[in-house]
Amino acid sequence: MSEKTWAAVATDVKHTEIQELDLPHVESDSGILKVEIVGVCGTDVSYYKSLKEPMILGHHVIGHIDKIGDKASKRWGVKAGDRVAMEEYIPCGQCESCRSGYYRLCPETNPALGGIRYGAAPLSAKPALYGGFSQYMYLHPQAVIHKIPDHVASVEAALTLPLSNGFEWMRIIGGVGPGDVVVIQGPGQQGLACALAAKAAGAEIVIVTGRNSSQKRLELARELGADYTINVSTEDLVQRVKEITAGKMADLVIDVTSGGQEPAVSSLKVAKTRGTVLLGALKHQLFNEFDLDIIYNKTLTVKGVRGHSHKSVQMAVEFISSGKFPLRIMNSHNYKLSDTDLALRTAGGEGEPSPLLVTVSPWL
Template sequence: MEVVLCGVDGSELHMYKGEMAWVNEQAPVVFGDEIIGRVSSIGADAKACRGLDVGDLVTVESRWPCEGCRTCDTGQYYLCEKRNVFTGYGTLPMSHAPGLWGGYATHVFVPEYALAYKVPEGLSERTALIACSPLANGIRWVEKGGTKPGDHVAVIGPGTQGLACALAAVRLGAKVTLIGLEADCERLEVAKGFGVFHTVAMERGETVDVTIRRIQEAAGDVDVVVETAGAGTAKKLALELVRPLGTVVNVSVTTPAEQPVDWPSLIQREVTLVNPLSHPGAVDRAFELAQELLADGIDIGEWITHVYGLEEADKAIEAAAYKLDVRPVKVALQPR
């Protein structure tokens, strides 16, 4: 598959700097697991069984099922027990033939069991890129929180993933509050365009208690919190913001020392804590939702504000991590 667009993630800065032990153990790897490309070569059997041909615009999921194990058989192939969670695009070592296992490249190899999807007519490369992973995650994570129409859903962190969760919740009929920092004003503004009820820009030094009061006064008690930011303060906010019998959806990671959990408080309010990983079985639905959104005048492809060439991958990663003098919503690499 010839890569036409690959998503760049702020967390890749930590991998790039060698701060993530599990990546170092796999290295050298090719980054990039949000991939849109065109079929450049395909065998006769694959052509027949996949219904694809050279030139088709496709995406491929970063993980795929094995021949059979407990988690793959139940549909959660991102947790394959035979391979391990690091076997996929962006994480497979280059030493594993043919080495083309990441979207920061001109080409990726699509193996027999990989899940490739044709991008529907009418979706641009950019719209497909946001749909194929961030929106697919958003759909699944909001559902994992048990979100129902009319619920008040608070999403912490207005990065691409937080925006996608907020959008998925809005489309489910929830009342959505999106929470960020003052530096996130461009991203919070994007959310106002697709119907979030309320946005909160936390001020420097603002305590969690103050933020909770601001949210409750503006929009009432929170039924579901989706925590996408990863910082210790964000985790604390998530666990204290949710109402008794509510649900916290934890999808972001940071170092263990920064993740306080007040276990007694979770029992005293009977809070449900769920930890979904990625988006098995959600890509087709994300493409459908992206088409519905387009029909309603919302193009999630516009979230891609900065595009870099392959030779500027380091700059793209720094931009995505807010290390340059730009405030992107979503960064992508365009190898051609």
């Protein structure tokens, strides 16, 4: 193994530089990952557009164990050469959230509270290699990893974390099962993951919504198994759901859009009485003139969701490994490390057209 690695370091707003960095010494409880492929998500783009200090972005990471200490090997149940999917979280393992299985809420994983996580740790957090846009990445003693079979195509393996969110929100939190009607607001990476997870859970009807600008993604949703799509720019959402469900409306609705308050409000309208509405995206705004009585009158359950659990990541790995769905069609762009800037711009809608799952392969 080389004692150096090339990495795309975000050094300024909307700018990365290829830099050569030192690889750390591996202690008995840590390791080094040789990065195979990294998915680019909205969180990476948000850091890229508002960078405060240099860091290596990228946290949807697939790779092979390159070097590992004895204690780490026993703890994780892996050895050199094993292929793994990384979670972004680096939890403490001791707080109430960690002990109750909600380590994604551990303060140690929250950069806003001074914690670190993969793809969001500054270069000053030694040994600096906490991002996937690099040939090698540091395996922290508290890292959470999952084995993934070698037969899975790289671009499909990169969907592990988005799909795990889908299983977390649809199956574990939402309780979706046979006979259910599910409406998913937003046909992006997270929305399509929810559609796949809902169909895998046995939902009878899965409806994905989007706007004129999302026509290709709506078509992709149908290819991946969604039963209906609705273009809310030209169709009345409430009326269409009423028609599709013969007036039953939706058992579960999730809003994973970045389109302000309107999708969240309309989600409440298409949920059935005693239905559930999940809010899975930040809005960055206050709700004005919002009639709370709809929640009371329909006795709705409204819940915010974010992140995934160990169980949902395992569910995603098993789902991807089964090969039952044409997941590779979700990959729209795959870039080499030197094109990380273009990858981030494309994922953010400012680069090449029609992005969906954008990936970076550091060894191309």
